[in-house]
């Protein structure tokens with residue numbers, strides 16, 4: 400069914416705001432939809448997809464929009480819409496616009512200059528080429544610029560993966576097990592999960608398979624004392640709590656009260672009672688110091704550029720700069736050092752990010768090890784074998800969408816000497 404001509408003006412209006420990059424694109428979109436309650440759900444979906452498509456392909460589409468007629472914002476919106484639903488589904492186009500769109504959407508992008516082909520900002524493109532070379536950078540960018548599937552994690556306290564797969568299939572949800580995580584399920588489309596009893600009962604949670612693997616690397620066991628130092632809304636906390644079979648003590652720390660408060664309803668659904676959310680002022684808070692040397696496992700899922708999650712948050716690549724990465728970098732060093740104090744002798748410290756930049760990943764770990772002689776790196780291959788994760792790695796785990804079909808993630812496991 401063809402979309403009404405108003406779809407173009409709505410897309411233009413919200414795109415103008417999104418491209419100011421004053422806030423995250425998803426927040427700008429939900430603000431726009433709240434202000435326009437009459438826009439139907441199908442149209443909302445299309446507008447969001449058009450905006451995301453434009454953000455993913457911004458360099459190429461900005462270049463394409465230099466031809467054609469009408470305002471630049473209309474041309475950009477048309478490109479986003481054509482990307483989302485195809486030219487024929489957009490209502491109210493002039494013949495000239497249709498012809499133009501058909502022509503530019505057929506351009507062979509493999510012949511474009513690298514900056515347009517990869518749709519990355521120059522600073523990021525330069526960094527990736529210096530690290531991975533041109534060919535691999537193109538593959539990395541292609542993986543990051545594709546939309547992500549929807550992954551679920553089964554809550555082992557409530558269901559087995561087989562039972563959850565059967566219940567989803569029964570509800571006509573197209574799904575399959577994920578290849579690496581023992582509790583992961585990948586959905587072919589994005590159904591409204593909130594209405595499924597499986598979701599309401601806490602048997603499933605939305606979580607990228609890569610994020611599930613990071614939680615698994617912590618190796619949290621029954622009866623242990625564990626700290627999720629940067630818990631946020633608790634994606635990994637929930638996985639850790641379930642791995643501990645709802646025993647022991649799991650502290651969920653974060654400096655952002657609002658983010659941590661989003662963990663509460665998820666905890667209620669999950670059936671976990673071993674989790675203790677704690678708002679801290681900073682990584683050297685007295686509440687942190689009280690646990691010094693007492694904790695079996697500490698996860699530092701550090702605040703980072705999020706450049707590994709461009710499949711879901713394509714605006715991140717346009718919102719970050721080298722300077723913003725430098726600022727995050729300073730935090731990462733401080734948080735890792737602060738969190739390390741909690742680890743007891745023989746205990747483990749896991750440093751993880753959803754970034755693909757070395758400076759946020761191995762460089763932070765290397766600097767930490769050079770100033771903390773009481774910690775050693777546990778080779779990632781040993782940890783993967785321990786956890787029966789069918790992946791090969793060297794010292795660290797590096798996940799990429801084009802290689803693993805997960806978001807981009809990094810993890811290192813450190814152990815405090817006895």
Ligand SMILES: C[S@@+](CC[C@H](N)C(=O)[O-])C[C@H]1O[C@@H](n2cnc3c(N)ncnc32)[C@H](O)[C@@H]1O
Nearest residue numbers: 629630631633634635653654655682700701702
């Ligand atoms: C990558 S996010 C965490 C995502 C979360 N672990 C999950 O799996 O959903 C990083 C978190 O670190 C928090 N943070 C920032 N500075 C911090 C600090 N000094 N101490 C603890 N947490 C901090 C942020 O508020 C943010 O929620």
